[in-house]
Amino acid sequence: MSKEKILAGLDAGHVNTKVIIMRGQEILGYCTVPTGFDVVAAAQTALNDASDNVGISHGELGGIVATGIFRDMTKVPPLNVTSTVPEYVADAKGALFLNKNSRTVIDIGGNIQKAIRYDQNGNLLDVNQNDKCADGLGIFYTTIAKAIGLSEQEMSELALKSTNNLFIAIQCAVSAESEAIDLMCQGRDIADVADAILRFIVERVADMCTSMSLTKEIVVAGGLAKSQALIKHLSSLMKQDVSALDIPEYVGAIGAVISYEGGK
Amino acid sequence: MMKKGSKAIIEYFRHITENTHEYAKSLQGKGQLLAGYMCTHVPEEILYAAGIIPVRILSSHVSQAMTRSYLHETYCSFSHDCAYQGLQHNYDYLDLLVMSSSCLHMSEAFNVWVRFAGFQQKSFLIPYPHIIQTKPAGGFLVESFGEFKQFIEKFAKKSITDDDLERAIKVYNQNRRLLKRLWEFLRRDNPPITGLEIATVTLASQVMDKQECNQMLEQLIQRLEAEPGKAPSGVRLMLTGGACDDLRIFDLIEHLNYSTNLIFIDSCTAARYFWFEMPEDRPDKLEAIAEGYIGRIPCPAKDNVPGTGEKKRFRFIQQFIEDFKPDGVVFFYQRFCSPQPHDIVALKPILNKLGIPSTELELDTTVPITRFGTQLEALVEIIERVAP
Amino acid sequence: MNEYSSVNKQLDWRRAKVIVAGVDSGAVSSKAVILLDGQPYAFSQVRTRTPKESAFSAINAALAKTHLGLQDIHYIVATGCGRAQVPFTHKTISEIACSAAGAVHIWGPTVRTVLDAGGQSCKVIHCTEKGRVTAFLWNDKCAEGIGRSMEVFADLAKKEVTEIGNIALQSDQFPKISDFCVVYARSEALDLIRSKVPLEQVIAAYHYAMAKRISTLVARLGVKKDFVIIGGLAKNPGIIDWLESILLVSSLAPKPEWDPTLTVTLGAALFADAFYRRQQYNISAPNTAGKP
Numbered sequence: 001m002s003k004e005k006i007l008a009g010l011d012a013g014h015v016n017t018k019v020i021i022m023r024g025q026e027i028l029g030y031c032t033v034p035t036g037f038d039v040v041a042a043a044q045t046a047l048n049d050a051s052d053n054v055g056i057s058h059g060e061l062g063g064i065v066a067t068g069i070f071r072d073m074t075k076v077p078p079l080n081v082t083s084t085v086p087e088y089v090a091d092a093k094g095a096l097f098l099n100k101n102s103r104t105v106i107d108i109g110g111n112i113q114k115a116i117r118y119d120q121n122g123n124l125l126d127v128n129q130n131d132k133c134a135d136g137l138g139i140f141y142t143t144i145a146k147a148i149g150l151s152e153q154e155m156s157e158l159a160l161k162s163t164n165n166l167f168i169a170i171q172c173a174v175s176a177e178s179e180a181i182d183l184m185c186q187g188r189d190i191a192d193v194a195d196a197i198l199r200f201i202v203e204r205v206a207d208m209c210t211s212m213s214l215t216k217e218i219v220v221a222g223g224l225a226k227s228q229a230l231i232k233h234l235s236s237l238m239k240q241d242v243s244a245l246d247i248p249e250y251v252g253a254i255g256a257v258i259s260y261e262g263g264k
Numbered sequence: 265m266m267k268k269g270s271k272a273i274i275e276y277f278r279h280i281t282e283n284t285h286e287y288a289k290s291l292q293g294k295g296q297l298l299a300g301y302m303c304t305h306v307p308e309e310i311l312y313a314a315g316i317i318p319v320r321i322l323s324s325h326v327s328q329a330m331t332r333s334y335l336h337e338t339y340c341s342f343s344h345d346c347a348y349q350g351l352q353h354n355y356d357y358l359d360l361l362v363m364s365s366s367c368l369h370m371s372e373a374f375n376v377w378v379r380f381a382g383f384q385q386k387s388f389l390i391p392y393p394h395i396i397q398t399k400p401a402g403g404f405l406v407e408s409f410g411e412f413k414q415f416i417e418k419f420a421k422k423s424i425t426d427d428d429l430e431r432a433i434k435v436y437n438q439n440r441r442l443l444k445r446l447w448e449f450l451r452r453d454n455p456p457i458t459g460l461e462i463a464t465v466t467l468a469s470q471v472m473d474k475q476e477c478n479q480m481l482e483q484l485i486q487r488l489e490a491e492p493g494k495a496p497s498g499v500r501l502m503l504t505g506g507a508c509d510d511l512r513i514f515d516l517i518e519h520l521n522y523s524t525n526l527i528f529i530d531s532c533t534a535a536r537y538f539w540f541e542m543p544e545d546r547p548d549k550l551e552a553i554a555e556g557y558i559g560r561i562p563c564p565a566k567d568n569v570p571g572t573g574e575k576k577r578f579r580f581i582q583q584f585i586e587d588f589k590p591d592g593v594v595f596f597y598q599r600f601c602s603p604q605p606h607d608i609v610a611l612k613p614i615l616n617k618l619g620i621p622s623t624e625l626e627l628d629t630t631v632p633i634t635r636f637g638t639q640l641e642a643l644v645e646i647i648e649r650v651a652p
Numbered sequence: 653m654n655e656y657s658s659v660n661k662q663l664d665w666r667r668a669k670v671i672v673a674g675v676d677s678g679a680v681s682s683k684a685v686i687l688l689d690g691q692p693y694a695f696s697q698v699r700t701r702t703p704k705e706s707a708f709s710a711i712n713a714a715l716a717k718t719h720l721g722l723q724d725i726h727y728i729v730a731t732g733c734g735r736a737q738v739p740f741t742h743k744t745i746s747e748i749a750c751s752a753a754g755a756v757h758i759w760g761p762t763v764r765t766v767l768d769a770g771g772q773s774c775k776v777i778h779c780t781e782k783g784r785v786t787a788f789l790w791n792d793k794c795a796e797g798i799g800r801s802m803e804v805f806a807d808l809a810k811k812e813v814t815e816i817g818n819i820a821l822q823s824d825q826f827p828k829i830s831d832f833c834v835v836y837a838r839s840e841a842l843d844l845i846r847s848k849v850p851l852e853q854v855i856a857a858y859h860y861a862m863a864k865r866i867s868t869l870v871a872r873l874g875v876k877k878d879f880v881i882i883g884g885l886a887k888n889p890g891i892i893d894w895l896e897s898i899l900l901v902s903s904l905a906p907k908p909e910w911d912p913t914l915t916v917t918l919g920a921a922l923f924a925d926a927f928y929r930r931q932q933y934n935i936s937a938p939n940t941a942g943k944p
Contacts, residue, residue: 014842015808034808034810035808036807036808036809036810037808037809037810037845037851037854038810038851039845069842069846070845070846072846073846073848111838111839111842131332131337132337132835132836132839133337133338133835134329135835135836135838135839136835136838136839139804139808139838143800143804147679147680147800148701149699149701167327167629167630168327168630169327169628169629169630169632169793170327170328170329170629171337171599171628171793172833172835173835174796174797174801174833174834174835175628175793175796177772177797177800178632178635178772178773178793178796178797179630179632181679181733181772182632182633182634182635182733184679184700184702184703184734185634185677185679185703185732185733185734185736185737186633186634186736186737187702187703187704187734187736187737190702200327203327203328203329203330204329206329206330207329207330207331207332207333210330210332210333211333521736521744599793599794621786621787623788623790624789624790624792626792626793628793634733634734634736635733635773635790637736638733638746638747638748639790641746642746642747642748642749642785642788645745645746645748645749645785646785646786646787646788649784650745650749650784650785651749651753651780651782651783651784651785651926652753652757652782652783652919652922652923652925652926
């Protein structure tokens with residue numbers, strides 16, 4: 001086992017850059033760094049920090065596969081990226097790795113959401129991406145949590161304590177933010193507002209899935225998958241069981257590793 | 265029937281607005297056929313003449329995004345909501361769905377019902393001219409209504425006589441007169457009924473059997489004429505704009521941090537629905553009906569006097585301002601509506617000349633109370649000349 | 653957003669005849685301004701948690717170094733979106749009216765148009781020389797959140813929100829991005845990054861798009877000089893410069909002694925002062941009572 005190469009998957013996303021380091025099937029370590037409009041710097045930092053976490057140096061990585069919307073920008077010498085793989089492919093393979101029974105992954109990213117259906121080998125069957133007006137749900141969640149003065153985790157946990165069904169606009173993240181703040185100004189309970197925010201996100205995610213037939217098991221990737229309230233509302237709205245993947249932000253990065261040299 | 269006070273009658277109407285399906289199904293239980301209609305360009309008289317009760321499709325005010333797979337993102341929320349209700353099978357009990365071609369968003373909502381909500385075999389689209397203020401438009405509409413009448417006769421399995429049509433015209437005209445009398449109470453300085461209450465009654469009338477509605481209206485007006493007025497009027501605010509069936513908006517206008525009264529609503533879910541009369545006792549009934557619909561206050565989507573760029577609607581608005589004397593005007597329209605905001609651009613200079621301040625509310629399924637409340641209070645502060 | 657408070661130690665509240673306060677309960681921050689006989693005495697800004705809680709925090713922060721108590725204040729006016737939640741006020745006034753009142757006080761009676769370019773929304777206001785509002789326009793919903801998006805944009809660019817405005821002005825040439833809404837603009841900015849457009853140009857493109865968006869709002873109501881800009885975006889030279897060049901109207905320079913984000917709060921305090929004096933006037937001269 002220790003003779004197997006140590007590989008890194010680099011997911012260069014709009015908002016966050018994620019790196020995971022694996023040896024064979026074993027996950028050794030991972031790290032997330034804000035992309036901050038400087039893709040190469042973020043990738044460098046993420047690779048270094050992840051390698052540090054594992055106790056190796058960047059140079060000891062046997063191979064680095066990049067995915068994510070900014071993957072093409074990572075093909076510069078200092079990063080030593082071996083190959084790239086499209087994010088839909090990486091998501092499918094990553095999801096399958098984390099849950100062998102999954103056949104559909106809904107990836108709620110920082111700026112974009114995707115729904116991807118695949119077969120038992122991770123081959124793509126159908127993909128869909130959000131409407132333009134639904135861009136930025138991830139960023140929105142981070143921003144509104146900050147504005148309210150809570151961490152994202154606190155906001156998700158608070159949402160579970162909601163007792164009133166409040167509604168905010170579903171047109172886009174900007175309208176939702178305005179109306180969430182409007183509710184706060186009306187003196188509404190923060191737990192109810194937090195829950196309304198999550199239900200808005202779920203409405204936009206679910207609407208992306210309406211024109212696609214989803215095959216069980218349906219799993220959710222991306223940072224927001226860690227919110228129990230989100231998973232609960234998504235299941236309820238789509239009238240299907242959905243479950244969060246472990247370390248859901250790293251699904252793409254894991255899939256990138258698995259795609260190394262066209263490996264399974 | 266037990267004598268009811270005005271409050272109880274208003275409550276009855278309000279109950280119908282919140283339980284439309286229950287009310288409609290009760291009519292069906294009595295053996296009535298029901299036809300849903302979107303937009304007010306549908307000639308209800310022809311349906312009524314065949315013994316069919318027209319029921320307007322109004323919003324459910326549900327915040328949802330699933331219709332974005334059926335209608336474009338940037339269609340108004342009213343059309344999305346109507347489409348949603350069809351897809352949710354809330355109106356499956358309807359025997360028929362009728363639409364006259366009106367604005368793009370509502371026309372597509374109708375198409376959603378036809379294509380995806382099971383109304384393919386029980387729907388009818390009436391071709392309705394857009395540029396209605398032309399000679400050919402009248403003839404076109406009469407022909408269209410003629411084809412519709414034939415369809416209804418086949419559908420209802422009975423022929424519609426001239427007497428049937430005249431009876432329907434008179435019932436509907438009576439309804440219009442009664443609603444008008446109700447709204448006229450708001451011309452007073454201290455009316456015995458609020459704008460919100462009248463708006464509620466008007467909304468209910470759009471889904472009711474007009475004969476029953478007329479009876480209730482007569483009783484209500486009788487009671488009100490005997491009642492003393494409420495507190496003296498505060499700042500008088502008039503609404504003008506597009507479809508709005510959200511009573512929360514009207515409630516907000518009457519419960520600001522200042523004393524305000526909602527004194528008129530120029531919208532197709534309020535005054536424009538009934539502020540006209542169909543010619544009675546004419547030999548050609550379809551011509552009379554067409555004349556009535558063409559002559560009434562036009563929807564902005566159909567208001568375009570050829571060659572002049574003039575809007576017929578504005579004359580009516582100016583008359584309402586003269587009659588109801590608002591201190592301020594609140595424009596309201598569905599977010600993403602095109603025709604309504606276009607009218608506002610041309611209406612504002614008229615209001616400026618009349619020295620009447622205004623503000624604009626963009627409607628959606630949700631109501632941002634502090635934002636709208638602030639806009640409305642700022643409008644009142646202009647009217648009251650609030651300054652340090 | 654910094655929390656702060658300050659007191660003008662040269663004034664003594666014990667000698668003042670009229671002590672009033674304005675509180676602006678905003679979406680992100682709550683502010684308070686205290687006037688002694690119409691003179692600015694103390695200010696504060698705190699983060700908004702809940703409107704009620706933060707209004708107390710703001711007024712207490714302003715009072716903190718003064719030994720003045722809430723009960724010593726003769727009249728308090730609250731404004732801002734959370735004003736209805738503030739329990740210790742005598743009256744509430746919309747931020748529209750407060751903007752005009754504050755602006756005319758700060759810049760003088762030549763002011764006729766105020767643009768309040770805040771975090772959540774933009775409002776254009778026409779007023780008289782006395783600071784009385786004659787017309788206003790609130791941004792349409794698709795133009796919402798421009799100020800807030802600038803903060804998010806600065807975060808993404810890993811720059812301070814105070815520096816990106818200057819960076820924006822450094823580029824003469826830059827690509828055009830959507831000037832319809834912040835969601836589209838941000839997504840297109842990310843696309844520019846992907847196309848390896850230099851960061852400075854992306855920042856410039858975003859600023860231009862936002863300035864363009866605000867300019868259509870201003871143009872819809874019309875600009876009458878003198879024109880002033882208040883709110884958070886008043887501190888962003890990238891927005892201001894482009895806005896002025898698009899509108900072909902220049903705005904009056906900000907006054908060094910007044911933070912543009914305090915204009916509305918000041919307006920509320922001025923209203924408090926006026927209302928209190930009218931109240932006193934009515935009491936002492938009942939025959940001449942009535943609206944001045």
